[in-house]
Amino acid sequence: MSTNRRDFLKKAAIGSVGLAFTGGITSVSAKSYNRIMGSNDRLQIAIQGLGRRYGAFLPAIAAKENNVELLYLCDVMKSQRDKAALAVSKLINHKAILENDIRKVIDNKNVDAIFMATPDHWHAPGACMAMQAGKHVYLEKPCSHNPKEGELLVAYQKKYNKVVQMGNQQRSSPQTIEIINEIHAGVIGDVYKAVAFYVNSREAVPIAVKANPPEGLDWELFQGPAPRKEYTHDTWNYNWHWYGWDYGTAESGNNGTHELDIARWALDVKYPERVDVYSGKFQHKEDGWNVYDTMEATFRFSGNKTIQWDSQSRNGYKKYGRADRGTVIYGSKGSVFVDRDGYKLYDLKGTLVRENNSKVQESGIALGGEGFLSTLHTVNFFDAIRGKDTLKSPIEEGAISQMLTHYANISSRINSSFEVDENTGIIFNREAMKLWSRTYEPGWDIKPV
Secondary structure, eight states: OOOHHHHHHHHHHHHHHHHHHHOOOOOHHHHHHHHOOOOGEEEEEEOOOOSSSSSTTTHHHOOOGOOEEEEEEEEHHHHHHHHHHHHHHTTTTSEEEESSSSHHHHHHHHHOOOEEOOOHHHHHHHHHHHHHHTOEEOSSSOSSSHHHHHHHHHHHHHHTTTOOOEEGGGGOOHHHHHHHHHHHTTTTTSSSEEEEEOOEEEEEEOEEEEEEEEEEEOOOHHHSSSSSOOEEOTTTTTTGGGSSSSOOOOOOIIHHHHHHHHHHHHHHHSSOSEEHHHHHHHETTTTOOOOOOOEEEEEETTTTTEEHHHHHHHHOOTTTTTTTTTEEETTTTTTEEEOOOOOOEEETTOOOEEEOOOOOOOOOOOOOOHHHHHHHHHHHHHHHHSHHHSSSBBBBHHHHHHHHHHHHHHHHHHHHEEEBBBTTTSSHHHHHHHTTTOOOOOOOOOOOO
């Protein structure tokens, strides 16, 4: 990469990060900006993780107006790389390099930004390595595997001054932005409670038994930061979510991240004062699933505000207006239901006052794939790198919302409620604090900065 292009993108990113904290807008006109568009403005990017989510980034990457070059497709599974290469070849007219090891991608100085859509345990370590090497990062949810990683992500972003967008794409929904702004302006009066929910009918999973890794899988690199263990059938392909805590963060981290973020945003709160959780495995009791499949978590905040998380992974009975997922916000003058489709505003009698729905592709519980919100979120990431827009979900905000999922998981694992410092987020419980971080494979831990 030329020095001029690197300097251009660096200055643009610094401007973008500054805007994210001030809430201001750039003074550069569109006409002036267009005059410096071109090779200096082209973003060279890589994607790590070619499973269910990478396709959501492709429409924005392929759009010529975004001036992006996809240099790498990276995954530890050969079949995923091959499938992605075929899919991408239909959208762009150059061949991306297929790579197994993300560390080789990070070492390439031509790469400006990396999309990270791996299993959960890879997110924070990979992002920190990338930032240290001068890359901007689009970091899929959950942004961290444990609370300590959230702290480190924010510290790395501040030290290296990189643009880090968390992949909770509903932050880019025009309808959600509209109604959250109205809620903050008092459209439903004083808000006091939000219920975030998720319903799915996931089926039984195989009992995890020791087996040889599938052909083409680099099991060593799949584990990455996690302590080494023998492969068990059928871990690599999504079931890692449900086989303990080595790689996943259960349903709270998997899907609760989205709705809990909207709830926290609507109530305009930070860390709770108390966390109470009821959870357990209640469906398909003899299968290989060994984390909770049902959870009710309550987060109590100062000012007598409450967020509740109601999750059913394997019982498809729908509640809250018969929806699969969403957030209900209650106020002194009415209530709001908001999801990826849009929102519905109700008065105190429960009468629908107004609605604004987009019927986007990413509504409901469908896995991965492209969608309108992910495209908006990806374009926002590109524009923030160039200093043209503010990030919709900067990592310092995303990490706070992610803490709610960590609190819920920790409370479930120790089977105990606990108090929290509302200013720092630290838990006032010794057993809980033992799960603040995790054990890493030697040489893979994230060094403090």
